[in-house]
Structure formats: C-alpha cells, structure tokens
Amino acid sequence: MxxxxxxxxxxxxxxxxxxxxxxxxxxxxxxxxxxxxxxxxxxxxxxxxxxxxxxxxxxxxxxxxxxxxxxxxxxxxxxxxxxxxxxxxxxxxxxxxxxxxxxxxxxxxxxxxxxxxxxxxxxxxxxxxxxxxxxxxxxxxxxxxxxxxxxxxxxxxxxxxxxxxxxxxxxxxxxxxxxxxxxxxxxxxxxxxxxxxxxxxxxxxxxxxxxxxxxxxxxxxxxxxxxxxxxxxxxxxxxxxxxxxxxxxxxxxxxxxxxxxxALAAGEATSAAAVGAPFGATHGASRGAAGEAAALAATLAARDEAARVSRRYMAEAMREHAIADRNLIKPGLGEATRVLLRRTPERLIVRDAASADVAHLLVLAREKNVPVHIDPELPYQAVSIIRNVSDG
Known part of the structure; x- marks a missing residue:
C-alpha cells in the first residue's frame, strides 16, 4: 500500500x-x-x-x-x-x-x-x-x-x-x-x-x-x-x-x-479576563445551559433558512434556464469560481457587479469570454452555469 x-x-x-x-x-x-x-x-x-x-x-x-x-x-x-x-x-x-x-x-x-x-x-x-x-x-x-x-x-x-x-x-x-x-x-x-x-x-x-x-x-x-x-x-x-x-x-x-x-483569540482572552469570564465563551465553550440552548436554536434556524433558500433557488434556476441536470448550476462564490477556473461556463450571474467579492469572477469572465448577467434578486453573490455541450 x-x-x-x-x-x-x-x-x-x-x-x-x-x-x-x-x-x-x-x-x-x-x-x-x-x-x-x-x-x-x-x-x-x-x-x-x-x-x-x-x-x-x-x-x-x-x-x-x-x-x-x-x-x-x-x-x-x-x-x-x-x-x-x-x-x-x-x-x-x-x-x-x-x-x-x-x-x-x-x-x-x-x-x-x-x-x-x-x-x-x-x-x-x-x-x-x-x-x-x-x-x-x-x-x-x-x-x-x-x-x-x-x-x-x-x-x-x-x-x-x-x-x-x-x-x-x-x-x-x-x-x-x-x-x-x-x-x-x-x-x-x-x-x-x-x-x-x-x-x-x-x-x-x-x-x-x-x-x-x-x-x-x-x-x-x-x-x-x-x-x-x-x-x-x-x-x-x-x-x-x-x-x-x-x-x-x-x-x-x-x-x-x-x-x-x-491575535483575535488573544483579544478575546483579554476581554474575557476583564469581565471575569473564562476564555472560549464566545465560541461555545462556556455559555451555560440557557446560552447553549439559545445558540443551538439560532444555528438550527440559520441552517434551515439556508436549506430553504437553496432548494427554492435551484428549482427556480432549473426552470428559468431550462436545465434538467442540476449539476450544471453552481451557486455561491466558491462554486462559481471553480467553474470559471476548470469547467466550460455558459454564463456567470452576479447580484452586484460593483461588489469587490465578485471582482475575481469578472476578471476570469473577461479572460475567458464568458457572458456576465446581473440579477439583483439573486440570493447568492454569484452563480455559474456550465455550458450544456448538447446545445452546441
């Protein structure tokens, strides 16, 4: 081996x-x-x-x-x-x-x-x-x-x-x-x-x-x-x-x-010491039962909302772009970037072309002649659509 x-x-x-x-x-x-x-x-x-x-x-x-x-x-x-x-x-x-x-x-x-x-x-x-x-x-x-x-x-x-x-x-x-x-x-x-x-x-x-x-x-x-x-x-x-x-x-x-x-950890430790709290409280190490329950509830609510947004967007995007294969749709900055770096993009969709977070995507799109579409209602900062080769 x-x-x-x-x-x-x-x-x-x-x-x-x-x-x-x-x-x-x-x-x-x-x-x-x-x-x-x-x-x-x-x-x-x-x-x-x-x-x-x-x-x-x-x-x-x-x-x-x-x-x-x-x-x-x-x-x-x-x-x-x-x-x-x-x-x-x-x-x-x-x-x-x-x-x-x-x-x-x-x-x-x-x-x-x-x-x-x-x-x-x-x-x-x-x-x-x-x-x-x-x-x-x-x-x-x-x-x-x-x-x-x-x-x-x-x-x-x-x-x-x-x-x-x-x-x-x-x-x-x-x-x-x-x-x-x-x-x-x-x-x-x-x-x-x-x-x-x-x-x-x-x-x-x-x-x-x-x-x-x-x-x-x-x-x-x-x-x-x-x-x-x-x-x-x-x-x-x-x-x-x-x-x-x-x-x-x-x-x-x-x-x-x-x-x-x-440096952030050192700052938190200093702040915790100043108020007599153990370090780690801000990261869930010492919140107490009530704090733990509240933090868990907030986390679960955020996760459920993210899942709901994801399901809704994928259904709408597949319908709007007439895409049967969900693997051709890549939502979010990380996945959109991966498409432009190593796949064949059909288009790049961004919520705000002036956002610094999409600047690298716009550079890649220009270098690879990928059309860029603006959608202010996009729930993510960017989405890449992979070209369906059967469409020519």
Missing part, C-alpha cells in the same frame, strides 16, 4: 498529511474535451484532469485585494469553527479535510486547536468524489494509525448545493456498516450555503479568499483522480505541481490566517 509515505504537498510536514497517491500524468485533457466526455457520460470527471495554469498578474492582484478585505473574516470564522470542534470533541482530535477546498481550512484549524484550545490534533486530507464516494483506503489507514473513530471531524471550505455533504453521509453509512464503527459523517465548514453541514461558522455567501486559487493555495496539489492508475489498495490520486513552487501561496496564506486568528 502507498499509505506509508508522508506526503504534505508544499505545506510543512506537521501541517497535513495528504492521503493521496501522486501521479505523473503524461497527458492532460483539454477543458472542452473533458466537458464533452463528462456530459456524454463516456467518462467520469474524476478520471480526467485538465492542466492548471498560473493565475494572471491581474488575477493575483484581485486575490491580494480579497485577502486584504476578507482575511480577517476568514480568520475569525476559522477560530470560531475550531472552538466549536473543541466543544464537540473530547480528547485528541483527528481532522480529515476533503481535498482540496478543505485542506487550507484544516491546516489552520489544526494549528488553532493546538495553539488556542490546547488540543492534540492530527490532520489528514483525503479524496471524496461525487458518485464515487470517499476514499475508504485512506479512512482505513487513519484508523490503523490508532486514531479513534469518535475523534474524526470532516472539514471542508463551504457547501454549494450540498452534493458533497450527501456523498459523505452515504459513504460513511456504508463504511461504518462494513467496518463496525460509528464515524460521525457531519461536515464542518466555514460557510454553509446549502444548510446541510453539521457545523458552520456562517451561512452567508462571502468571499473566502482560498476559493479564488487552485493548487497554489492548496499545497500545490491537484483535484483528486480516480482512474485506472489507482489500484484497490491505493489512495485516490493527484498531481503535484512542482513547477508552481516559485508562485506558491499555500504556506504564506495559512500563516497569515493563523497569525490573525491568534
């Missing part, structure tokens, strides 16, 4: 262990060809990979602007999520981030759980693929390393329509049944637009800066691959973009987030 190696991508070795099999792909599939193969059903998206390119100078400027505007918000949400994990798990914590969007979040959470909450934490990043499920070999490896099933926490960056959350629940039901364990299938995210996560720091569509970039903010690791190169005892595969190392943002981005989150 390839499980013995310690593959951390471009991160520090103690930040994360990728449970992925690095592949030396000799050929990549062009995006238009990949789109035709996916939509025709001849190939699954996980079997192919399109070569990534480095972001343009203009796009990097927008990424830096997004960090300047929203890094503080993301750091605060990472701190809040770490506090919620510390509250909901006793003993050592085993973070299992879903590659790739979950990986930067998991790196930050690991450091905060140790540095702020004093918790022993391991962090692995593994693959989960729509219609194919989670990498069971990777999960078996985690358990074989002695990590308790009840210590596992699944982490991702955000939810879009809730597809991956559903895949995770189905996969874990099968895994738990076949392995005689009870791993919690709940997903922990920064922003839960679909109202499907077990735990989220927020439910609004804000620009998470790491959603703007691909490999260069995720340890130089590609999207995961599951094709004929992967044997029954192998982890799912990936490509490591060593040629991008001079432009890698992964460590610096995580370091910046941790630095800001630690």
């Amino acid at each position: 390839n499980a013995a190696m310690n593959f951390s991508g471009s991160y520090h070795g103690d930040d994360v262990q990728f449970l992925l099999k690095p592949l030396a792909l000799a050929s990549f599939v062009d995006v238009p060809d990949k789109e035709r193969l996916i939509q025709s059903g001849r190939r699954h998206y996980s079997e192919m990979l399109s070569r990534e390119s480095l972001p343009s100078a203009r796009y990097l400027e927008v990424f830096r602007a997004a960090c300047a505007a929203n890094l503080e918000r993301m750091a605060g949400d990472c701190l809040a999520l770490a506090g919620l994990i510390a509250q909901r798990r006793s003993g050592p914590v085993t973070l299992v981030s879903l590659a790739r969007a979950g990986t930067p979040v998991g790196v930050v959470l690991k450091r905060l759980l140790g540095g702020v909450f004093g918790r022993e934490t391991a962090h692995y990043s593994l693959s989960i693929i729509r219609d194919r499920g989670i990498d069971q070999v990777a999960l078996e490896y985690i358990l074989a390393r002695g990590h308790a099933a009840e210590s596992i926490v699944f982490v991702d960056g955000w939810t879009g329509k809730g597809v991956i959350s559903g895949e995770l629940q189905a996969s874990m039901a099968d895994f738990n049944a076949s392995h005689g364990c009870a791993i919690d299938s709940g997903l922990y995210v920064l922003s839960d637009l679909a109202g499907v996560a077990a735990c989220a720091a927020a439910h609004d569509d804000y620009l998470i800066p790491s959603s703007i970039l691909n490999a260069t903010v995720s340890g130089l690791v590609s999207r995961s691959i599951l094709n004929q190169s992967i044997g029954p005892a192998d982890f799912h595969g990936c490509v490591y973009y060593a040629e991008f190392e001079p432009q890698d943002q992964s460590r610096a981005f995580a370091d910046s987030l941790v630095e800001r989150a630690l």
Whole structure:
C-alpha cells in the first residue's frame, strides 16, 4: 500500500498529511474535451484532469485585494469553527479535510486547536468524489494509525448545493456498516450555503479568499483522480505541481490566517479576563445551559433558512434556464469560481457587479469570454452555469 509515505504537498510536514497517491500524468485533457466526455457520460470527471495554469498578474492582484478585505473574516470564522470542534470533541482530535477546498481550512484549524484550545490534533486530507464516494483506503489507514473513530471531524471550505455533504453521509453509512464503527459523517465548514453541514461558522455567501486559487493555495496539489492508475489498495490520486513552487501561496496564506486568528483569540482572552469570564465563551465553550440552548436554536434556524433558500433557488434556476441536470448550476462564490477556473461556463450571474467579492469572477469572465448577467434578486453573490455541450 502507498499509505506509508508522508506526503504534505508544499505545506510543512506537521501541517497535513495528504492521503493521496501522486501521479505523473503524461497527458492532460483539454477543458472542452473533458466537458464533452463528462456530459456524454463516456467518462467520469474524476478520471480526467485538465492542466492548471498560473493565475494572471491581474488575477493575483484581485486575490491580494480579497485577502486584504476578507482575511480577517476568514480568520475569525476559522477560530470560531475550531472552538466549536473543541466543544464537540473530547480528547485528541483527528481532522480529515476533503481535498482540496478543505485542506487550507484544516491546516489552520489544526494549528488553532493546538495553539488556542490546547488540543492534540492530527490532520489528514483525503479524496471524496461525487458518485464515487470517499476514499475508504485512506479512512482505513487513519484508523490503523490508532486514531479513534469518535475523534474524526470532516472539514471542508463551504457547501454549494450540498452534493458533497450527501456523498459523505452515504459513504460513511456504508463504511461504518462494513467496518463496525460509528464515524460521525457531519461536515464542518466555514460557510454553509446549502444548510446541510453539521457545523458552520456562517451561512452567508462571502468571499473566502482560498476559493479564488487552485493548487497554489492548496499545497500545490491537484483535484483528486480516480482512474485506472489507482489500484484497490491505493489512495485516490493527484498531481503535484512542482513547477508552481516559485508562485506558491499555500504556506504564506495559512500563516497569515493563523497569525490573525491568534491575535483575535488573544483579544478575546483579554476581554474575557476583564469581565471575569473564562476564555472560549464566545465560541461555545462556556455559555451555560440557557446560552447553549439559545445558540443551538439560532444555528438550527440559520441552517434551515439556508436549506430553504437553496432548494427554492435551484428549482427556480432549473426552470428559468431550462436545465434538467442540476449539476450544471453552481451557486455561491466558491462554486462559481471553480467553474470559471476548470469547467466550460455558459454564463456567470452576479447580484452586484460593483461588489469587490465578485471582482475575481469578472476578471476570469473577461479572460475567458464568458457572458456576465446581473440579477439583483439573486440570493447568492454569484452563480455559474456550465455550458450544456448538447446545445452546441
């Protein structure tokens, strides 16, 4: 089994262990060809990979602007999520981030759980693929390393329509049944637009800066691959973009987030000490029974509202755009960005073209000649529609 190696991508070795099999792909599939193969059903998206390119100078400027505007918000949400994990798990914590969007979040959470909450934490990043499920070999490896099933926490960056959350629940039901364990299938995210996560720091569509970039903010690791190169005892595969190392943002981005989150934690500790309250009250560690009940009620109400908005929007969008395949509609800034970076978009819809949060999408749309539509009633800041190849 390839499980013995310690593959951390471009991160520090103690930040994360990728449970992925690095592949030396000799050929990549062009995006238009990949789109035709996916939509025709001849190939699954996980079997192919399109070569990534480095972001343009203009796009990097927008990424830096997004960090300047929203890094503080993301750091605060990472701190809040770490506090919620510390509250909901006793003993050592085993973070299992879903590659790739979950990986930067998991790196930050690991450091905060140790540095702020004093918790022993391991962090692995593994693959989960729509219609194919989670990498069971990777999960078996985690358990074989002695990590308790009840210590596992699944982490991702955000939810879009809730597809991956559903895949995770189905996969874990099968895994738990076949392995005689009870791993919690709940997903922990920064922003839960679909109202499907077990735990989220927020439910609004804000620009998470790491959603703007691909490999260069995720340890130089590609999207995961599951094709004929992967044997029954192998982890799912990936490509490591060593040629991008001079432009890698992964460590610096995580370091910046941790630095800001630690400063926020120090400020909260000082404020708590000034009023005689224990640190952690703002993150659910010490609210008391009444406070806990109120916080839980508010969280459930926010999640239910997000789920209602998601269901209503998807039904309306499928009807308005005459789309039968819901996988062609990608709501929210994170998912809309992914489409413009690696799929064939038919159009980009934004609520407010003047919003700084969509500036990177407008740059990508111009670079790729994608039409942009304005819809002030959009419940999200952005939605991407993937081109239906059967429409020509």
